[in-house]
Amino acid sequence: MATLSDVARRAGVSPATASRVINGSSKPVTDELRERVLAAVAELQYVPNAHAQLLARSHRSAVGVIVHDVSDPYFAEITRGLQRVATDQGRLLMICNSYRDPDRELEYVELLRGHQVAALILAGSGYHDEAFTRQLNEKLAAYEATGGRVAVIGRHEHSGDAVMPDNRAGGYLAGRELCGLGHRAIGVVAGPRILTTTTDRLAGLRQALSEQGRDLPERRIRYAEFDRDGGAEATARLLDADPELTAIAALNDSMAIGALATLRARSLAVPQQVSVVGFDDMPIARDVTPALTTVRLPLVDMGVRAMSLVLGAGAPIPRVEVLPAELVRRDTTGPVPHSARASAGSVPRARRGDAAP
Amino acid sequence: MATLSDVARRAGVSPATASRVINGSSKPVTDELRERVLAAVAELQYVPNAHAQLLARSHRSAVGVIVHDVSDPYFAEITRGLQRVATDQGRLLMICNSYRDPDRELEYVELLRGHQVAALILAGSGYHDEAFTRQLNEKLAAYEATGGRVAVIGRHEHSGDAVMPDNRAGGYLAGRELCGLGHRAIGVVAGPRILTTTTDRLAGLRQALSEQGRDLPERRIRYAEFDRDGGAEATARLLDADPELTAIAALNDSMAIGALATLRARSLAVPQQVSVVGFDDMPIARDVTPALTTVRLPLVDMGVRAMSLVLGAGAPIPRVEVLPAELVRRDTTGPVPHSARASAGSVPRARRGDAAP
DNA sequence: TACCGCAGAGAAAGCCCTTTCCCGCAGGGA
DNA sequence: TCCCTGCGGGAAAGGGCTTTCTCTGCGGTA
Numbered sequence: 001m002a003t004l005s006d007v008a009r010r011a012g013v014s015p016a017t018a019s020r021v022i023n024g025s026s027k028p029v030t031d032e033l034r035e036r037v038l039a040a041v042a043e044l045q046y047v048p049n050a051h052a053q054l055l056a057r058s059h060r061s062a063v064g065v066i067v068h069d070v071s072d073p074y075f076a077e078i079t080r081g082l083q084r085v086a087t088d089q090g091r092l093l094m095i096c097n098s099y100r101d102p103d104r105e106l107e108y109v110e111l112l113r114g115h116q117v118a119a120l121i122l123a124g125s126g127y128h129d130e131a132f133t134r135q136l137n138e139k140l141a142a143y144e145a146t147g148g149r150v151a152v153i154g155r156h157e158h159s160g161d162a163v164m165p166d167n168r169a170g171g172y173l174a175g176r177e178l179c180g181l182g183h184r185a186i187g188v189v190a191g192p193r194i195l196t197t198t199t200d201r202l203a204g205l206r207q208a209l210s211e212q213g214r215d216l217p218e219r220r221i222r223y224a225e226f227d228r229d230g231g232a233e234a235t236a237r238l239l240d241a242d243p244e245l246t247a248i249a250a251l252n253d254s255m256a257i258g259a260l261a262t263l264r265a266r267s268l269a270v271p272q273q274v275s276v277v278g279f280d281d282m283p284i285a286r287d288v289t290p291a292l293t294t295v296r297l298p299l300v301d302m303g304v305r306a307m308s309l310v311l312g313a314g315a316p317i318p319r320v321e322v323l324p325a326e327l328v329r330r331d332t333t334g335p336v337p338h339s340a341r342a343s344a345g346s347v348p349r350a351r352r353g354d355a356a357p
Numbered sequence: 358m359a360t361l362s363d364v365a366r367r368a369g370v371s372p373a374t375a376s377r378v379i380n381g382s383s384k385p386v387t388d389e390l391r392e393r394v395l396a397a398v399a400e401l402q403y404v405p406n407a408h409a410q411l412l413a414r415s416h417r418s419a420v421g422v423i424v425h426d427v428s429d430p431y432f433a434e435i436t437r438g439l440q441r442v443a444t445d446q447g448r449l450l451m452i453c454n455s456y457r458d459p460d461r462e463l464e465y466v467e468l469l470r471g472h473q474v475a476a477l478i479l480a481g482s483g484y485h486d487e488a489f490t491r492q493l494n495e496k497l498a499a500y501e502a503t504g505g506r507v508a509v510i511g512r513h514e515h516s517g518d519a520v521m522p523d524n525r526a527g528g529y530l531a532g533r534e535l536c537g538l539g540h541r542a543i544g545v546v547a548g549p550r551i552l553t554t555t556t557d558r559l560a561g562l563r564q565a566l567s568e569q570g571r572d573l574p575e576r577r578i579r580y581a582e583f584d585r586d587g588g589a590e591a592t593a594r595l596l597d598a599d600p601e602l603t604a605i606a607a608l609n610d611s612m613a614i615g616a617l618a619t620l621r622a623r624s625l626a627v628p629q630q631v632s633v634v635g636f637d638d639m640p641i642a643r644d645v646t647p648a649l650t651t652v653r654l655p656l657v658d659m660g661v662r663a664m665s666l667v668l669g670a671g672a673p674i675p676r677v678e679v680l681p682a683e684l685v686r687r688d689t690t691g692p693v694p695h696s697a698r699a700s701a702g703s704v705p706r707a708r709r710g711d712a713a714p
Numbered sequence: 715t716a717c718c719g720c721a722g723a724g725a726a727a728g729c730c731c732t733t734t735c736c737c738g739c740a741g742g743g744a
Numbered sequence: 745t746c747c748c749t750g751c752g753g754g755a756a757a758g759g760g761c762t763t764t765c766t767c768t769g770c771g772g773t774a
Contacts, residue, residue, distance in 0.1 A: 052729070412762095
């Protein structure tokens with residue numbers, strides 16, 4: 001690899017001058033030397049060694065991001081928002097996928113710290129895990145102690161800047177919608193219970209039901225991976241245990257799509273026999289058939305806010321921005337079937353299929 | 358930030374010794390000193406400066422990847438494959454999204470070169486663009502001249518290791534399927550014509566038709582962005598111009614999903630009135646309704662192969678691995694409607710709707 | 715006893731840049 | 745004419761780490 005001094009030698013100037021030309025330094029350089037340097041750069045196909053540059057200028061510029069998986073649409077949208085602000089400010093993003101593995105998350109904090117990122121954004125859900133949370137906070141504190149900025153998206157037990165989607169209110173909205181349509185036998189397809197996202201959404205759902213004087217028994221909840229297959233599987237278990245279900249609340253859209261697949265496989269009509277509501281409103285939600293009723297979260301905006309927090313001036317007290325959830329009615333929800341309206345919970349399994357199209 | 362010499366000072370050893378302990382060097386260090394160093398590291402929350410490390414060891418380890426967009430399922434799958442191999446070998450991946458912007462692609466080659474990556478993988482489609490291709494090849498050649506390894510996925514005019522999905526054969530499969538079902542009025546929803554992926558798939562399609570003695574007139578092709586909205590829009594234009602269409606071949610699944618949306622919006626039954634075939638077999642293909650008939654590409658495997666090529670020994674001659682495409686029949690394709698069978702091309706627009714379910 | 719070899723630790727030389735500091739020189743004011 | 749100023753350029757000092765080379769002190773051999 002050609003180095004800066006190769007360029008300088010070739011151009012017959014000092015490395016200092018070459019550096020000034022290449023970086024457009026504020027110090028003036030005569031046009032003649034400038035030309036010579038530029039020519040040498042082109043001839044040698046010189047590209048500055050990024051590590052040496054980063055080492056030499058103590059200036060931290062990149063921003064680290066830890067998500068569960070960028071290719072998951074939920075995080076893809078958030079990342080789009082992060083990226084937008086970062087690009088505007090000429091910042092490079094280093095994005096790491098933790099795949100929901102706490103240890104990997106911890107490792108990535110160190111890795112990013114080692115890479116001298118100016119700020120760190122944790123975009124995944126928080127965990128209900130005492131030991132992990134403590135370790136994470138220690139690492140973040142160490143990072144912040146050296147001037148690093150941190151923001152989290154979602155509920156983490158971290159005292160600092162945060163962007164919070166209103167998961168609980170969203171869960172409430174989903175629950176109220178289902179109740180309003182007359183559903184009583186509601187099954188919940190939930191993500192891993194260790195995630196705060198899961199428990200918050202569940203809490204909202206529970207609140208909506210309890211306002212109607214109902215509770216949400218554990219047997220009506222199935223926890224699984226927060227993805228399509230998890231949703232399909234959880235739905236199957238739910239239906240096996242409770243064939244009278246008239247509605248399914250999935251705690252994210254991927255799971256809802258899995259639920260839809262299981263319902264289709266069992267020839268249960270949506271929404272005629274079973275209603276389904278999702279969560280997140282990821283782009284594909286409108287393209288499945290029937291189009292998915294879901295709770296929209298301003299994902300892109302969440303990314304924008306988080307990045308703005310972290311790149312803006314540090315506030316004396318931690319700022320928490322709560323972003324509202326909103327119900328999007330589409331075609332997977334409908335009134336509770338007539339047969340179930342009269343005597344919910346006692347209809348034999350065979351009933352399923354009566355109303356098949 | 359604590360530095361290595363802070364650690365060394367605290368442990369009462371030289372930086373050399375501290376370094377050896379921290380990196381598990383082959384050089385032996387007495388247990389007592391080792392303990393002291395480790396203790397100092399923990400107390401100071403020391404994390405090595407990655408840039409300094411990378412600069413000091415000339416050892417290149419990371420691998421650079423340029424894709425159009427990681428969050429696009431097509432690239433997400435490929436990336437999964439890349440990642441798998443990279444992780445096995447303890448390599449870090451630097452992934453850059455070019456968003457199909459050639460300039461950005463060029464910039465990223467430089468950026469990654471500057472970051473001293475051991476290898477570079479271009480995972481996006483090639484472009485039909487003389488000037489761009491030349492520039493790209495120049496940059497890649499410069500990189501390879503300094504020992505960098507390069508592999509491309511897809512057809513690029515680059516003489517080096519390559520993994521080629523058999524786009525042409527895939528297009529042929531799609532075309533043959535549609536012809537076999539009796540379709541004659543076939544519209545094509547294509548990606549940007551500047552991409553080799555588009556033209557290769559189109560060529561295969563064309564070949565299948567011509568084997569049946571038909572051609573594929575330009576008026577039956579619409580070029581748009583390679584995504585859902587592009588597909589929806591192209592389909593609309595196609596139907597406006599040619600209401601007799603009985604089949605639509607979309608050149609990727611995202612576009613196919615857009616096509617499905619447009620067809621639904623126009624109340625055209627799939628596959629009773631119009632058949633649709635996609636391309637790629639991305640995960641969501643099986644979850645749309647009706648489930649999408651498509652051409653499967655072994656995306657994950659493509660990533661695995663590319664990374665293996667690049668991390669394995671360099672071959673004296675460029676290796677090109679062609680990976681086969683395969684038709685996956687699902688529910689969006691069916692026989693040509695009866696009404697169209699007799700007199701294709703002359704049925705009035707009003708016909709649409711007759712067979713609505 | 716004199717010498718050799720080796721284990722374990724430190725000194726110091728890079729790795730490739732950026733940036734401060736300094737120097738020489740030309741032009742302008744006194 | 746002399747001095748000061750300011751401009752353009754180079755020398756050199758880091759930035760934080762790895763690694764080679766060197767040194768010390770010990771045990772073992774002749």
